[in-house]
Amino acid sequence: MPLLHELQLGEQLNECVHQTRRADFALMLAMLADDVREQSQFILPSSQQINSPSNTEQALRAQLELAKAAPISLETMDDISSFNQAQLVQANDLETLRLQNHLNPKAISFRNDAKHIDTQVMTNTSVHCQAKHKQGQSKTVMNQTLSFNAKLWLNAVQQSLVKAPLVA
Template identity: 30%
Template sequence: MQIHTLNKAAIINELQFGVGINHAVQDGRRADFALILSMFSEDVRDNTPVEHIDRVEITEESLRQRFELPDPQELRSDQSAYAISAKQAELFHSSGLPSAKLSHYLKPEVLTYLPEDTHGFPEDVYHSLSAHQHRKLGETEPKKLMPVDLYNHLIQAQRSYQIHAQI
């Protein structure tokens, strides 16, 4: 009965014993001192005051807005990339390298110009694919599975064929 009472006491540190631990040390009562120490919580989070810190989610987009950075340089080309590149080439021919560099820093052009409509493959690889593989790459919806009642449809089709063959 006393053991259950001690377990429910939830003793965390020496302040809850008052002077009991001090008297055990001064009087040399090792058994009492060991008993008191064994009742302390072994979880350090019980002894240390812990504050809950709200974590702010930091994303690349929030950092770009905070430091007023432009959009990152695109990796692949699209239709708008050709107009940007043509404008920078025009600025290079009319005003020189500093003007083209400034234009690039304000609106960077893409790193690579890849062929379009090749589903991410290099052009020579894409043209080496068969017509069936081209068709599979072009499909946007996944193939439907076989219907659950396929067996019934097959039997019905066979019976209707037999009826038409006998007539």
């Protein structure tokens, strides 16, 4: 489990500061997750967006008189033949190619797998990101909101002030 917030380190960060152990302090900060969204103070409650029937894609396309949307991926193996546009490109007839694509949009991709990420891309991400992808939680935050007890925090601050040496 990656380090998500400073509380997992306990008092070690504080001790490194007071004992001027810069290397240990830098190492511990480097081990923390680099994604700010994983920090407890940035986890916000989620809200649901209500879609009214007038804002659906089909209603907006009809209202604006737009052509049908290009499919994301090939639906049948016969659709592969629609990608054969080499004759138009060879004849330098790019206007016809563009017109055909606007009248009958071709699929954007060969496959419709939103969860597929190339291995070269995954090896370039952080260890924390790779762990989230393996767990299948690419859009969720692994960290949980922490409860904050202000009274205990103020008592801890008061205790540290009392125990701190006097500066002359």
